Amino acid sequence: MDHRMLQSEKLATLGKLTSGVAHELNNPVCYVKTNLQTLQHYTGNLDQLLSEVLELVGTTGNAEMVSAIKQLKQKFDYEYLHDELPILLSETSDGLNRVEEILSTLRDFVRNDADDARWVELNPLIDAALKLVHHELKYVVTAVRKCYGDIPPIWGHPSQLSQVIINVLVNAAQAMPKGGDIEVSTRLLEAENMIEICVCDQGEGIADEIMPLLFEPFVTSKPSGEGTGLGLSVSHQIIKHHQGSISATNREGGGACFSILLPVTAGD
Amino acid sequence: MENPSIFFIDDEPRVLNAVRRMLRLSHRDWEMHFFNSPDQALEALKSISPWVVVADKHLAHMDGVELLQKVAEVLPEALRILLTGDARLNSAVQATAAAHFIMRKPFEQETIENVLTKARVLHQLPISLHRRQQMGQLNGLPVLPKVYQRITQELESKEPDVANVAALIREDQSLLSKILQLVNSPFFGFSSRTQEIEVAVMRLGLETIHNLVLIAELYHQGPSRLLKVGDRLMREALLLAEQVCVVCDLHRVSKPVKNLAIISALLHNVGQLVLELHVEKNLAEAPTDLHEASVVGAYLLELWGFDPEVVEAVQHQCDDELPGECEPVSEMLNLALKMRHGGFDNEQIVQMVPNG
Numbered sequence: 001m002d003h004r005m006l007q008s009e010k011l012a013t014l015g016k017l018t019s020g021v022a023h024e025l026n027n028p029v030c031y032v033k034t035n036l037q038t039l040q041h042y043t044g045n046l047d048q049l050l051s052e053v054l055e056l057v058g059t060t061g062n063a064e065m066v067s068a069i070k071q072l073k074q075k076f077d078y079e080y081l082h083d084e085l086p087i088l089l090s091e092t093s094d095g096l097n098r099v100e101e102i103l104s105t106l107r108d109f110v111r112n113d114a115d116d117a118r119w120v121e122l123n124p125l126i127d128a129a130l131k132l133v134h135h136e137l138k139y140v141v142t143a144v145r146k147c148y149g150d151i152p153p154i155w156g157h158p159s160q161l162s163q164v165i166i167n168v169l170v171n172a173a174q175a176m177p178k179g180g181d182i183e184v185s186t187r188l189l190e191a192e193n194m195i196e197i198c199v200c201d202q203g204e205g206i207a208d209e210i211m212p213l214l215f216e217p218f219v220t221s222k223p224s225g226e227g228t229g230l231g232l233s234v235s236h237q238i239i240k241h242h243q244g245s246i247s248a249t250n251r252e253g254g255g256a257c258f259s260i261l262l263p264v265t266a267g268d
Numbered sequence: 269m270e271n272p273s274i275f276f277i278d279d280e281p282r283v284l285n286a287v288r289r290m291l292r293l294s295h296r297d298w299e300m301h302f303f304n305s306p307d308q309a310l311e312a313l314k315s316i317s318p319w320v321v322v323a324d325k326h327l328a329h330m331d332g333v334e335l336l337q338k339v340a341e342v343l344p345e346a347l348r349i350l351l352t353g354d355a356r357l358n359s360a361v362q363a364t365a366a367a368h369f370i371m372r373k374p375f376e377q378e379t380i381e382n383v384l385t386k387a388r389v390l391h392q393l394p395i396s397l398h399r400r401q402q403m404g405q406l407n408g409l410p411v412l413p414k415v416y417q418r419i420t421q422e423l424e425s426k427e428p429d430v431a432n433v434a435a436l437i438r439e440d441q442s443l444l445s446k447i448l449q450l451v452n453s454p455f456f457g458f459s460s461r462t463q464e465i466e467v468a469v470m471r472l473g474l475e476t477i478h479n480l481v482l483i484a485e486l487y488h489q490g491p492s493r494l495l496k497v498g499d500r501l502m503r504e505a506l507l508l509a510e511q512v513c514v515v516c517d518l519h520r521v522s523k524p525v526k527n528l529a530i531i532s533a534l535l536h537n538v539g540q541l542v543l544e545l546h547v548e549k550n551l552a553e554a555p556t557d558l559h560e561a562s563v564v565g566a567y568l569l570e571l572w573g574f575d576p577e578v579v580e581a582v583q584h585q586c587d588d589e590l591p592g593e594c595e596p597v598s599e600m601l602n603l604a605l606k607m608r609h610g611g612f613d614n615e616q617i618v619q620m621v622p623n624g
């Protein structure tokens with residue numbers, strides 16, 4: 001068994017594992033989420049009940065009772081709990097939303113595994129990907145410059161490949177909050193018998209501390225809720241699976257360039 | 269079938285408990301039954317007839333789709349919902365025969381509540397049990413066109429995008445030309461024609477275009493023998509849309525009301541379409557009961573998520589007298605239909621206009 005086969009078996013196992021994990025987590029996340037919503041109702045009601053009871057005692061109770069209540073409130077830290085509980089619950093549900101988001105990314109990755117390999121025309125595939133992410137791009141990207149070469153079809157999984165393109169495009173847009181152009185080009189490298197896809201942006205460039213870890217899972221510079229740090233690691237897996245490679249460089253004048261190399265005769 | 273009731277089947281008991289708690293908060297009037305196994309649920313169906321059956325796709329001994337197929341045989345009138353962690357559209361399309369809806373898991377509270385509300389509305393429509401059972405059978409209803417479902421998805425996304433909707437429509441040249449034809453029809457009343465789908469979307473809004481896609485696709489489905497029926501009904505619908513337009517202008521109703529009235533007119537005979545094409549496949553001789561067809565139409569439009577105004581208008585289109593507190597859309601459609609069939613002329617209609 002040659003090295004490449006071993007590698008791709010490992011990847012297949014990883015894919016299965018991910019799929020299993022994502023599937024297994026789905027149920028617990030489902031009931032934790034639903035219960036958390038119910039809990040928010042419950043605590044809201046209890047809190048309301050308590051404050052109405054306290055109010056009643058305050059207005060109708062005798063002095064002795066009022067002071068007993070005051071002590072109890074202090075003992076159980078009532079004021080703090082009253083303020084803190086809604087915040088605690090809402091932060092918890094933020095966390096859960098994040099888990100849900102990561103799970104759905106993983107599931108997207110896994111489900112793409114399902115489609116069969118076939119001959120894929122990359123230029124139309126990139127066009128379709130551009131359409132799909134149009135609403136992510138439209139506010140920041142001033143122009144998408146396309147420079148497509150005359151390239152042969154390759155043997156691969158179209159939805160996986162379009163996921164890679166989408167990830168790279170979305171990253172490019174996210175790197176240019178102040179706007180800028182994206183350049184997408186394809187060409188045939190005849191000597192290597194490879195196709196190269198380049199996606200370049202005019203953004204901030206890849207941060208020095210991110211660069212060495214760029215394709216590692218969960219590496220992100222984006223605030224919680226915006227990035228999962230999975231996009232490039234998933235893309236890397238997919239491209240490796242197609243016996244290609246993906247790499248990134250920062251450009252002289254600012255901005256990043258992603259280069260994807262795919263063998264013309266890639267196969268499974 | 270007195271109290272509203274629901275069956276919920278999932279092999280994780282904690283999911284069932286969570287749903288039980290959630291529904292207890294907001295739907296205490298519902299009778300709820302929870303099952304770990306499909307067999308228990310099927311057994312219980314012998315004595316209980318729930319309005320709604322929700323089943324998880326991954327069950328221990330049986331696939332959720334298979335379970336719902338069995339439910340369709342024993343209790344076709346129940347609303348069937350498939351729960352799945354996989355929101356792939358493909359599985360949605362595959363499941364449409366077995367399930368009326370796909371619900372993503374984990375779900376939002378709101379999603380479940382909407383389904384229960386829908387079930388209640390559907391239940392209250394005056395349709396015979398026999399008809400309900402016919403329509404609830406596997407393949408008893410037309411499958412919603414794929415492009416319509418994809419546009420639905422786009423509209424449900426956080427930021428629906430005109431360009432994406434336009435691209436979806438443009439993928440199918442014949443759909444594109446049908447939509448442009450509808451948009452350029454006199455009843456929408458634009459002074460210039462457009463050949464650009466983006467312009468059409470901008471003029472009419474995403475919602476209306478979405479509806480037009482359904483209309484264009486529904487009436488042109490099926491084998492060529494049946495296309496004739498579709499063509500005839502579509503022609504009638506177009507004529508009524510023109511009529512409704514006249515009525516709306518006379519009554520000076522607002523633009524949104526007029527658009528909804530046009531949509532209602534274009535879909536007014538969808539019940540007839542479905543009854544003739546899908547339910548009673550060889551009914552060429554027996555004319556469909558128009559009142560029943562109207563209610564069946566309303567049933568379908570409610571199921572497919574149309575605006576309540578459109579549902580109400582279609583339901584009461586041929587009532588001699590509209591129930592009190594009707595929406596203006598219903599009045600417009602009802603009046604337009606009377607004009608077409610009852611032989612009022614424009615003169616009389618003008619007299620019926622308040623402060624006309």
Ligand SMILES: Nc1ncnc2c1ncn2[C@@H]1O[C@H](COP(=O)(O)OP(=O)(O)O)[C@@H](O)[C@H]1O
Nearest residue numbers: 171172175205206220221227228229231232256
């Ligand atoms: N075009 C780019 N320009 C600058 N930085 C980038 C670019 N693409 C990726 N990165 C960096 O790589 C990190 C990882 O990207 P990715 O794996 O897609 O995860 P995410 O986008 O969720 O953060 C990003 O957080 C960002 O710091």
Ligand SMILES: [Mg+2]
Nearest residue numbers: 167171231232
């Ligand atoms: Mg990313």
